[in-house]
Amino acid sequence: MVNVKLFEETLNEEKIYQGKFINLVKQKVKLPDGKESTREIVRHPGAVAILAFIDEDTIIMVEQFRKPLDRILLEIPAGKLEKGEDIEKCGRRELEEETGYIAKDFTYLGKIATTPGFTDEYIYFYKAEDLHKGKIGGDEDEFINVKKISLNKVKEMIKSGEIIDGKTLAVFMLM
Template sequence: MSRNFDFREKVIDSQNKFSGNIFEVRVDQVELPDGNKSFREIVKHHGGASIVALTDDQSIFLVEQYRISVGQTVLEIPAGKIEEGEEHLFCAQRELKEEIGATATNWELLTDFYPTPGYCSEVIHIFLARDLVLGQPELDQGEFLRVKKIKLEQALKMVYQNKIKDSKSIIGLLLTAQRLQEELNG
């Protein structure tokens, strides 16, 4: 196949199938690069922001909460969905305050990524938050979680031991470790 091959698909028809509070689902009929036709099931999602909240002593905060979609309690970095029209940094700041009761004066965008680009438009923005001021969490109604403060080194071990399975958390923790190593090396 040629290097210049155009992989793009042309949407011929689009049918909305579901519209909820968090996402919408549509089915697109597409024309493939070879002229054949196919269907694509697409989840439209406004995206999310997540935060590695790093203290001066190299500790981070994880939230433990039950996730009915996987049927178990999951350890994650603080995160939340971006409201329609909301800036991703504002979302991260809001979620940090809600989930662990903290504010931060030093924010750095570590990365943006697509968790499941095969069928979902969601983009997750991962921030590193430093210079924290701790307070009391302000959980949303219906939100139940436990906040855990642990050393970054221990969180990384949990990633390597498959105890942290959430993709945004794995990416955020690994990128934070890399950033700290870069700062140490100058």
């Protein structure tokens, strides 16, 4: 079996769209065989997601309406990194803003590339334990219901297709 060169050289990049927190770029690339092609890439600052334990059998989840899917999803708490923000500080901030909880213990679990076919976004995962009440906050345009759900119920909801959020599914592989 022969190993094929896989790297694509970027020849140029054109900004197509600059949004509030995502940008779309179009790259001209040189393929491994020498031919040229284009790639459309969504630039994203990254995010942090938190598996927050109330006790050993119960986690905190958030329910939000997600416009791209036009439906309400049940997810683990998460939020986008601000420019230059420390990853752990972002996770702690998002946990408190979305759920009203602060964690004494905050353990890094790993990261995923969410959809590397079109975005450079990474989501970093933390496990939060020894929780106590903080202040719920959040963005002006963010409406969230906080839920406490047993791990067994979450696993049932994943199997039945009730929970479909990718980061929520992924965190259980990192535990």
